[in-house]
Amino acid sequence: MPIVNGTLLEIRFTESGLAGLVDCPRAVRPGPGQYLIASSQREEEALPVTLFSMSLPDEPLQVSPPLPAGWYPGLTLRLRGPLGHGFTLPREARRVALVAYQSPAGLLLSLTRFALKQGAAVTLCSTFPPPPALPEEVEVLPFSQLKEAVAWADYLAAAFAREHYAELRQLLGNHLQERASLSAEGLILTPMPCAGLGSCGVCAVHTRAGWKHICLDGPVFSLRSLEEAP
Amino acid sequence: MGIQDLMLKSPYLNAASMFGFAPPSHWPLDLPPGAFITHPISLKPRAPAENRTVLQFAGGFLLHTGLPNPGLFATLKQFARRWARSPLPVWVHIIPSSPAEAAQMVAHLENIEGVTAIELGLPPGLTDDENLRMIEAACGELPLLVSLPVDRYREAWVFQTGKSPVSGLILSAPRGVLFRTDRTLVEGRLYGPALFPQMLAAFHALRSTGLPLIVGCGLYRHADVEAVLASGALAVQFDGALWKGLLP
Numbered sequence: 054m055p056i057v058n059g060t061l062l063e064i065r066f067t068e069s070g071l072a073g074l075v076d077c078p079r080a081v082r083p084g085p086g087q088y089l090i091a092s093s094q095r096e097e098e099a100l101p102v103t104l105f106s107m108s109l110p111d112e113p114l115q116v117s118p119p120l121p122a123g124w125y126p127g128l129t130l131r132l133r134g135p136l137g138h139g140f141t142l143p144r145e146a147r148r149v150a151l152v153a154y155q156s157p158a159g160l161l162l163s164l165t166r167f168a169l170k171q172g173a174a175v176t177l178c179s180t181f182p183p184p185p186a187l188p189e190e191v192e193v194l195p196f197s198q199l200k201e202a203v204a205w206a207d208y209l210a211a212a213f214a215r216e217h218y219a220e221l222r223q224l225l226g227n228h229l230q231e232r233a234s235l236s237a238e239g240l241i242l243t244p245m246p247c248a249g250l251g252s253c254g255v256c257a258v259h260t261r262a263g264w265k266h267i268c269l270d271g272p273v274f275s276l277r278s279l280e281e282a283p
Numbered sequence: 284m285g286i287q288d289l290m291l292k293s294p295y296l297n298a299a300s301m302f303g304f305a306p307p308s309h310w311p312l313d314l315p316p317g318a319f320i321t322h323p324i325s326l327k328p329r330a331p332a333e334n335r336t337v338l339q340f341a342g343g344f345l346l347h348t349g350l351p352n353p354g355l356f357a358t359l360k361q362f363a364r365r366w367a368r369s370p371l372p373v374w375v376h377i378i379p380s381s382p383a384e385a386a387q388m389v390a391h392l393e394n395i396e397g398v399t400a401i402e403l404g405l406p407p408g409l410t411d412d413e414n415l416r417m418i419e420a421a422c423g424e425l426p427l428l429v430s431l432p433v434d435r436y437r438e439a440w441v442f443q444t445g446k447s448p449v450s451g452l453i454l455s456a457p458r459g460v461l462f463r464t465d466r467t468l469v470e471g472r473l474y475g476p477a478l479f480p481q482m483l484a485a486f487h488a489l490r491s492t493g494l495p496l497i498v499g500c501g502l503y504r505h506a507d508v509e510a511v512l513a514s515g516a517l518a519v520q521f522d523g524a525l526w527k528g529l530l531p
């Protein structure tokens with residue numbers, strides 16, 4: 054597991070909080086849905102911070118909001134990664150629906166760009182405003198059209214906090230069951246303080262295969278593997 | 284009692300809960316580890332707490348997990364071989380719910396290769412007598428270290444701990460309560476550099492017990508670590524600094 058030093062080069066204010074540009078070796082860059090663990094020497098931060106990428110692997114690393122309010126350009130970060138299991142976009146996927154429920158759509162940005170690169174049409178249903186960097190080929194739907202997006206897609210990727218999953222599940226209704234062939238994955242957001250080092254258990258999630266750790270077994274899971282209330 | 288008696292390779296340890304059930308492949312600080320302390324283990328399996336969470340506050344964080352673990356026997360089945368092969372001595376942190384459970388767990392662990400000490404976590408809410416009975420029950424052939432949350436250092440039973448053959452006290456994370464964003468309250472263990480002064484007060488008050496003391500919370504700076512060791516702490520345990528991988 055590579056552990057390296059990186060530098061926060063740039064901070065940007067977005068509607069979902071601070072986003073940033075990080076200078077770091079390629080070896081630690083996370084794929085879509087994977088994450089990096091970043092620690093700064095700032096004493097007020099007793100825990101490391103989880104970073105998700107918004108970039109493609111060969112580009113400078115743009116990280117998704119929200120970053121800690123006290124971070125500033127030039128800050129040195131100790132980085133550990135890439136960690137976790139990310140999205141598995143099927144090669145044959147041609148209609149990709151992205152769903153950001155009560156979470157920044159920027160978390161799905163690198164996946165969006167992978168999907169466009171392989172020639173898929175992409176729609177985004179988000180309860181938050183679309184990120185400024187969203188490619189213009191992406192069709193943005195109001196969240197009320199979630200069911201239509203599910204009915205249209207051949208691959209669905211969602212991002213949501215663990216505590217919002219039951220609500221999202223309700224909003225999806227029977228649509229997932231009705232579309233048995235639809236490949237559907239969810240990035241579960243939750244604090245991951247030890248990121249697998251300690252198996253502290255705070256990120257435990259209940260799946261049909263028993264208890265799993267979001268930091269180790271996720272953060273992306275098949276939506277069909279999740280219990281009603283994870 | 285010195286670090287040799289406890290077969291420690293150095294005075295730098297991890298706090299229970301920081302590294303799971305088996306020694307990590309990589310120790311993240313630039314101070315050499317002296318032993319490996321397991322995640323807390325109960326006799327029977329424990330599921331994660333329903334409202335498990337971590338909440339940050341200025342200078343620290345509250346962790347509420349319910350101390351999930353598969354129970355002693357399932358843990359041994361999965362990890363005993365790794366403990367036997369561990370280059371570091373293994374201290375098993377047990378969280379029995381009664382003296383009978385404590386005695387049963389300790390008796391079992393005495394036969395496990397690689398285990399060199401027991402760390403006892405006491406359930407919250409016990410009376411003085413109940414705490415002392417639990418400690419007595421956990422005294423066996425292996426050295427016993429009692430984990431004492433620093434907010435409880437003034438309790439009367441602490442000063443009687445020395446009547447049992449206890450090898451030392453570990454000043455560990457206190458408990459606290461914080462609001463979630465929805466204003467519900469969560470209780471949990473507190474960690475972070477903000478606890479250092481509280482830990483130091485407990486450390487100085489407990490020197491009169493004559494028991495070896497291990498400082499097990501609030502350590503986030505090299506200078507503080509060296510200062511408590513120079514003041515007579517037998518060893519130190521790191522918590523969140525291990526997750527950050529930094530000790531400025």
Ligand code: FES
Nearest residue numbers: 247252253254268
């Ligand atoms: S964050 Fe600690 S086990 Fe996942």
